[in-house]
Amino acid sequence: MVRRLTSVSPFTEFRKSCVTILEDALSKTLPRASVLSFMFAVPPSPGFGELSSSICFELAKKIKKTPLELAKQIVKVMNVSPFPLIQSTQAAGGGYINFHADYAELSSMTFKSAQILDTEYGHVKTDEPKSIIVEHTSVNPIHPIHVGHARNPVLGDALARILTAHGHKVSRHYYVDDVGRQSAVIAYGYEKLGKLKPEGKLDHSIGTIYTITSCITEIQRLKRELDQAKESAPAEEVTKLQQELDDWASAAVDLEGRFPQLFNELLGAINKDKNPEHRVNDLVRGYEAGEEEAKQLIREVCQICIEGFRETLDRAEIFLDSWDWESSFAWNGDVARTLDELKKTPYVFRVGDVLEFDAEKVVQDFDLKEKLGLRKGYEVPSLTLMRADGTTLYTTRDIPYSLWKLQRVEKVINVVGMEQKLSQMQLKLTLYALGHRDIAENLIHFAYNLVTLPGYVMSSRRGRYITMDEVMDEAVRRAYEEVTKRSPHLPDEQKRQISDIVGIGAMKYALVEVDPAKPVTFTWDRVLDFEKNSAPYIQYSHARACSILRKASGKPKNPDYSLLTKPKERDTIVMLARFPEVFLDAAKNLRPNTIADFANALADKFNSFYTALRVIGAEPVELGDARLALVDATRIVLRNALNLLGIVAPERM
RNA sequence: GGGCCCGUGGUCUAGCCUGGAUAAGACGCUGGCCUGCGGAGCCGGAAAUCCGGGGUUCAAAUCCCCGCGGGCCCGCCA
CATH class of the missing domain: 1.10.730.10 (Isoleucyl-tRNA Synthetase; Domain 1)
Known part of the structure; x- marks a missing residue:
């Protein structure tokens, strides 16, 4: 046997020696016993060695011996001399076999390995290097990255670094969520301010403009709805609307106090519009449809905000390889095509003009209940793919994006909060439905729990968050x-x-x-x-x-x-x-x-x-x-x- | 109503996947250690019904079942 002087994993060498010596000893003591695996545990105290086996507790049941007797018998036939990393073995406690490392050998191997491998020591390479996309952060480009979000880039970046060190080819992607009402609202506010590039930290300024614009437009919308509701709707609904309006009104007071100049400037400009809703809706629709004016305006605001994100992330030494725009999948027709494909499957049904995806049926047809860790009686709720007005929803647009990612690499890890567990599962199920069972299994939702602040309710409505x-x-x-x-x-x-x-x-x-x-x-x-x-x-x-x-x-x-x-x-x-x-x-x-x-x-x-x-x-x-x-x-x-x-x-x- | 996640000394956390020997560490409390490689440090002490109850097992913080408490999700939001 050639004595190894270095190893990518010295402790694994020790572990392997322990497995070999235990196997040998077992075949001598109990030749007919079949042991499937040799799990070793790290003992609770160094006095018990560096690894221990509790295998005698199991084996003793089958023969008429106590675990300790058996352990002693096994240890007796062990010969450590061919194994330089093992100093000694002993039977102990109620029937453990403890393996003590030879510290001189182990430290020699460890120090040499660390010196030679240097920055690579510990970064054990995989036998199956894969191309992997880690999608992380993906904060909506309408406000700054706050503490509630911050766990995402930190975890995502650590994952990417770990997987890279493991020998995978990792690409870090940011999904820019620029389609939908929120982007239209900030674009509207930005337009009303004369499209001036804001001063100060860009994403912070965008955040403030967004909060104020959204507040003012919400109040106007609610007022109109309330007037209508008073005519016809039940009292209960009127109360609800009134309550919502009160909430926003108090947010407005708060915002005006903190940003008097900006607030009044926006208020004045927005009040000139008979109905801001029309412009906002126009932008939502126009942007998704790829109309030039909406495209230019919304992209411009998003870019400004992203410039701020980049500055924040750079400072934290978190770097992205790709910024993927949600809108590009709408404009190039991928969203429409995916929707058409889905419609051809038996998993899409209509409720009026609305398209729904029957996630539960997919689970049943593909027999995924157990695989997804779902209870027998649980029914996966359906997913709305398309509104009555023909526009799509967030998860719908995520389908072509996920396919795009999965077609480029062998594995995709989405770092997304665990509150989105259901929609991430529904997303995966649409891939099964589309016949992409193979790649669907390469989609991983890396879920994490929320960050909260004690005695401080973060409120994006009021623009109150710690960035x-x-x-x-x-x-x-x-x-x-x-x-x-x-x-x-x-x-x-x-x-x-x-x-x-x-x-x-x-x-x-x-x-x-x-x-x-x-x-x-x-x-x-x-x-x-x-x-x-x-x-x-x-x-x-x-x-x-x-x-x-x-x-x-x-x-x-x-x-x-x-x-x-x-x-x-x-x-x-x-x-x-x-x-x-x-x-x-x-x-x-x-x-x-x-x-x-x-x-x-x-x-x-x-x-x-x-x-x-x-x-x-x-x-x-x-x-x-x-x-x-x-x-x-x-x-x-x-x-x-x-x-x-x-x-x-x-x-x- | 249904589903998912979390529950470990006063506080925060590790261990749970893959069951194994006195449940590990930190904060706080407390008693020591600076003429010796940097005191952002070290050495000690007190402090835990591992949420509760059943079950499986030679063995349960860990696995299973039933509860309890907290959070989240079940939207023509993202």
């Missing part, structure tokens, strides 16, 4: 205070550079750290915690590792890894060796938060290590050299882990 820009500003400002306090000697330029890295890293970490299925409550405390369990804490550990390496004179010359016997050393080594497996799990199962968790845990171990044990000047020199190699490997792993999340690892802070 991602504000979060970054505040995070960077606080980081600057910290840097100034802690490293007053640094030149200001460097302080600013560091506070950017720290502040933005802190924001990203807070949004990516939590399991996407769980909601995040946004508080400044949470995001800007510069202490434990945060990006700054991990970044600090990285900076300290760099600092030690700077102070040490040169590379380790003659390390003796067998001297790394302290628990604090071993804990760190094992984590470094495990990083590739953690990465693999994150990449295969799309779990970016596990990377954040790992990085934090490694920083914990490393901090304990270097405060307790001296690196530079340790005696003997071979020990100092071995520890130096450990520090360098930690630096590499911390940096590689942070980079997967789009967080920069600073060398000083």
Whole structure:
């Protein structure tokens, strides 16, 4: 057997050795026992080794022995000598078999691998590289990206980075939702203001114009509806309309107070129109139909807003490869064609002039109930494809877009909030209906839960939201205070550079750290915690590792890894060796938060290590050299882990 | 009414997919550690009916069933 000196995944080498040795031992002890899989667990404490098997609990049932007796018997026939990574095996507890790693071998392999692979250590490549589109962010171009949205770009970007590191060819797409009433409303307001490019941050200005325009037009619309309703409609409906009108009226007061000049300018201009509704509706219809005037106007406003988005995302180092316009699928006829195709299937029915898609029938015909994780009795609601007036709906237009994406790549990951779970499923079902069963299965909805603010109801109606820009500003400002306090000697330029890295890293970490299925409550405390369990804490550990390496004179010359016997050393080594497996799990199962968790845990171990044990000047020199190699490997792993999340690892802070 | 997601020390989170040994970490509280590689740090302490009740299993925070609490969805909005 050739002894391997390096590996893309040192802990996996150890794991494989354990499987082999256990298989051998089992075939000697219980030749007739058939074991399907060898699952190993990480024991609760290092005293139990690095891996353990509970297989004896199962096997003992079939023979007349206790699990512990069997474990002892199996361990007895094990010969670890052909396996350099295994130091020893033992039977323990009620019947576990524990496998202890040889730390000298494991650390040697781990440190060498980290040094040689460097920026690639841990980024284990897939055997089946695929082309993948990650669609993320896709905030409507009518207001800025706010904290409620911010989890999307951060998660999407981390996913894209992880999948790229895994060897896939990833393309990051932004779906610009420019069709529909909202875009027409902002275009209308923009037109009324004389089509001047707004001052200040573009998406923020667009957001304000949109909110005010929408407020004024809604009030006028409701007033008219109310007048009509008073004539004919039941009292109940009148009350409802009145309530809605009151809501908007109070929003108007609020908005006028905050933006008096803009509000009155828009109010004056809109009041000159007899019925703004006509113009807005005209724009909605004209834009979807591809009429030149509407096209120019709406595209122009959207572009302005997107320019602002790009600035925000650039600052967060989140980059997109493609901006896909919803309207282009309407204009090139794809939407109409898709609708025609769908109409030919048995899954579309009419309710009056409205077209409905029978999602439930597709589930039944294609036998998808179990596959989609649906309960037996559950009926998937139908999806409206076309309004009575012939215009389409959002999800309808998403069908040709999804096909377009799926025809270009082998897998599409849509980073979309989980509140859209149903429509994402209906979308997938339309693909089945259209006969694209094969590619439909390549469409993945990466769902995440909402971000909420305590004691602060975000309201797009009132234009009250905390923008991602504000979060970054505040995070960077606080980081600057910290840097100034802690490293007053640094030149200001460097302080600013560091506070950017720290502040933005802190924001990203807070949004990516939590399991996407769980909601995040946004508080400044949470995001800007510069202490434990945060990006700054991990970044600090990285900076300290760099600092030690700077102070040490040169590379380790003659390390003796067998001297790394302290628990604090071993804990760190094992984590470094495990990083590739953690990465693999994150990449295969799309779990970016596990990377954040790992990085934090490694920083914990490393901090304990270097405060307790001296690196530079340790005696003997071979020990100092071995520890130096450990520090360098930690630096590499911390940096590689942070980079997967789009967080920069600073060398000083 | 139906469906999905979440529920773990006072607070926030990991673990749940793939069951396994004393449920891990952080904040807060509390007691220590700066003439030794950067104190954004380290070492200790108190603190948990893993929402409740059944079930499966040698073994349940984890799997199944029934509840409870919170959020979301079921639109000719996006």
